[in-house]
Amino acid sequence: MKKRLSLVDLSLLGIGSMIGSGWLYAALNSSGYAGGNTGWAWTLGAIIVLLIGLVSAELSAAIPRAGGFVRYPNYSHGNIVGFVIGVSSLLAYTSTAGVEVEAVRQYALYWRPALGHSDGNPTTLGFAVQIGLLVIFFLLNYWSVSVFGRVNTIITTFKFIVPLITIVTLLLYYNSANLQVPPAPPACASRRCTRCLYLADCAGIVFAYLGFRQAVDFASEEKNPQRNVPIAICIAIAVSFVIYLALQYAFMGAVPSDVLSAHGWAGLKAIFQSPFADLARSLGLMWLINLILVDAVISPAGTGNIYLASAARVLFALARNGHLWKSAGEVDEKSGVPRGALWLALILSIAWTLPSEFQVWGGLIGAVTSATVFTYMPGPVTLTAFRTHLPGLHRPFRLPMAAILSPLSFVASTLLIYWSGWPVNEILIPIFIVAWVGYALLSRKSLTYQQDIACSWWLLAYYIAMLTLSKIGTFDGLNLLSTPMDMIIVTIVALICYYWGAKTSIAKPIIVEE
Numbered sequence: 329m330k331k332r333l334s335l336v337d338l339s340l341l342g343i344g345s346m347i348g349s350g351w352l353y354a355a356l357n358s359s360g361y362a363g364g365n366t367g368w369a370w371t372l373g374a375i376i377v378l379l380i381g382l383v384s385a386e387l388s389a390a391i392p393r394a395g396g397f398v399r400y401p402n403y404s405h406g407n408i409v410g411f412v413i414g415v416s417s418l419l420a421y422t423s424t425a426g427v428e429v430e431a432v433r434q435y436a437l438y439w440r441p442a443l444g445h446s447d448g449n450p451t452t453l454g455f456a457v458q459i460g461l462l463v464i465f466f467l468l469n470y471w472s473v474s475v476f477g478r479v480n481t482i483i484t485t486f487k488f489i490v491p492l493i494t495i496v497t498l499l500l501y502y503n504s505a506n507l508q509v510p511p512a513p514p515a516c517a518s519r520r521c522t523r524c525l526y527l528a529d530c531a532g533i534v535f536a537y538l539g540f541r542q543a544v545d546f547a548s549e550e551k552n553p554q555r556n557v558p559i560a561i562c563i564a565i566a567v568s569f570v571i572y573l574a575l576q577y578a579f580m581g582a583v584p585s586d587v588l589s590a591h592g593w594a595g596l597k598a599i600f601q602s603p604f605a606d607l608a609r610s611l612g613l614m615w616l617i618n619l620i621l622v623d624a625v626i627s628p629a630g631t632g633n634i635y636l637a638s639a640a641r642v643l644f645a646l647a648r649n650g651h652l653w654k655s656a657g658e659v660d661e662k663s664g665v666p667r668g669a670l671w672l673a674l675i676l677s678i679a680w681t682l683p684s685e686f687q688v689w690g691g692l693i694g695a696v697t698s699a700t701v702f703t704y705m706p707g708p709v710t711l712t713a714f715r716t717h718l719p720g721l722h723r724p725f726r727l728p729m730a731a732i733l734s735p736l737s738f739v740a741s742t743l744l745i746y747w748s749g750w751p752v753n754e755i756l757i758p759i760f761i762v763a764w765v766g767y768a769l770l771s772r773k774s775l776t777y778q779q780d781i782a783c784s785w786w787l788l789a790y791y792i793a794m795l796t797l798s799k800i801g802t803f804d805g806l807n808l809l810s811t812p813m814d815m816i817i818v819t820i821v822a823l824i825c826y827y828w829g830a831k832t833s834i835a836k837p838i839i840v841e842e
Contacts, residue, residue, distance in 0.1 A: 331549055332474040332664070335556040337481060338543045342564025344484035345539025345634050347571060351491055352624055354536055354572065355579040356603035360594040364507030366576055369533050374569040376744070377537040379737040381565055382727050383707045384544050385558035387714070389725040391839060392547035392557065394666070395638075395645025397703045402649045404710040404833045406780035408767050409787050413703055414646040415763045416756075420699035421639035422673060426680025428632030429461045435624040450681075458681045465633040466674045469640065472663045473549050476637055483630035490623040491571055494604060495578045497616055502581035511593045534744055536572060538700050540564045542634060545641045549664070554724035579603065584610055636673055643669035648840075698752050701744045702760065706787075708738040709826055713833030735826050742822035743815065745794055749804040757795040764788050779834065786829040793821045 402410025443454035608616040644666035647657030
């Protein structure tokens with residue numbers, strides 16, 4: 329890999345992933361749940377993701393690897409764990425790139441209705457536009473990582489400026505009395521005491537921050553990863569938190585009082601289809617409408633470009649772990665780009681954009697974008713395993729109070745999975761269980777089979793336990809567990825699996841030098 333990315337590049341990769349199309353909708357969704365108290369949910373989400381990010385910072389600073397989230401579990405727990413985490417990363421990344429170009433096409437319908445049918449599916453022209461965008465992203469990544477970095481810097485700068493202009497403009501119409509309007513009561517009485525937690529997940533707040541991982545995925549292409557990866561993670565999360573919080577309160581304060589009185593926070597969804605654009609229309613700001621709509625096309629395009637590049641790094645990491653054919657794990661000598669993996673990422677991303685009637689994975693699109701959090705879950709276990717078995721490993725950044733923060737990070741990841749709800753988990757978790765069982769059955773002749781099995785039972789038990797708890801829990805499950813008892817049980821299960829996984833890790837991890 330060519331080390332051509334700077335701290336600025338790495339930070340903007342994270343910010344560019346987080347400030348995508350989500351900023352256009354998160355403020356409306358969250359205000360409908362909590363009204364003026366929404367800021368607490370944004371703060372909680374930032375804290376949770378920062379916990380996860382600091383664990384990743386220690387691992388990636390000590391062992392900078394392309395697609396690090398896939399490599400580290402393989403180092404600490406062997407092939408079965410590495411393969412299953414690779415499957416979750418594969419689903420998350422390739423689907424996101426495809427879904428983002430679909431978002432570009434849908435926003436572009438404002439100017440060119442011929443891009444889509446009334447049912448939302450693309451026309452032939454729309455499908456060609458989606459593929460064309462992915463091919464453009466492919467070419468930007470194909471030539472060199474420095475070209476990709478420069479283009480991303482330009483796009484992210486624009487994505488950064490438009491929200492700032494929106495914030496400043498809406499603050500001119502700010503009415504503090506809006507924040508005193510109470511939200512509608514939660515549909516489920518048991519959620520009254522957990523509104524902040526429910527909001528953080530259901531309004532997409534936590535997932536709005538998950539793009540910090542780009543600093544880890546591109547660590548091996550950074551000029552000074554030992555110093556800059558942890559800094560980039562913290563910068564990306566901090567900047568995104570400030571922007572999202574400012575957007576949230578600028579939106580709520582600028583809603584006309586007569587509209588808010590007539591519809592309430594929850595009722596705004598019925599009249600604000602494109603929240604910030606419709607709010608600007610209600611204020612008579614036509615220039616802001618056009619600016620937001622332009623950004624609504626550029627923002628998801630920029631995010632799609634980043635995720636196609638990241639998908640290639642994940643596929644590259646899978647190949648380096650021995651789970652894909654060799655050519656996907658090779659780097660072009662001149663450009664420093666894993667071109668074989670990039671080709672495969674392009675093909676898989678195009679598959680996600682197929683119209684639903686032809687799409688093999690059509691029913692998964694709503695769930696696989698949540699698969700990202702499943703790739704974070706093993707990080708704390710790996711960190712503890714390395715602290716135990718590799719005490720002499722050079723760690724430019726050390727997670728402070730790791731004995732407390734590492735298991736806390738694992739519990740936070742597990743709660744995010746639980747809060748995702750049964751409709752998501754009933755699709756995702758069985759895929760991972762099948763991947764675990766399938767790899768275990770097909771790798772029985774491997775020289776490391778016994779070790780791989782012994783180091784991976786905790787992961788299978790974790791998936792089965794989370795599937796069961798999600799089914800009987802309060803988040804769109806059977807409601808057989810009341811709140812907060814359900815989250816207490818989830819926390820206990822998480823801690824058992826955490827210490828089990830750390831205890832059964834590989835005693836002598838072999839970290840391949842690259």
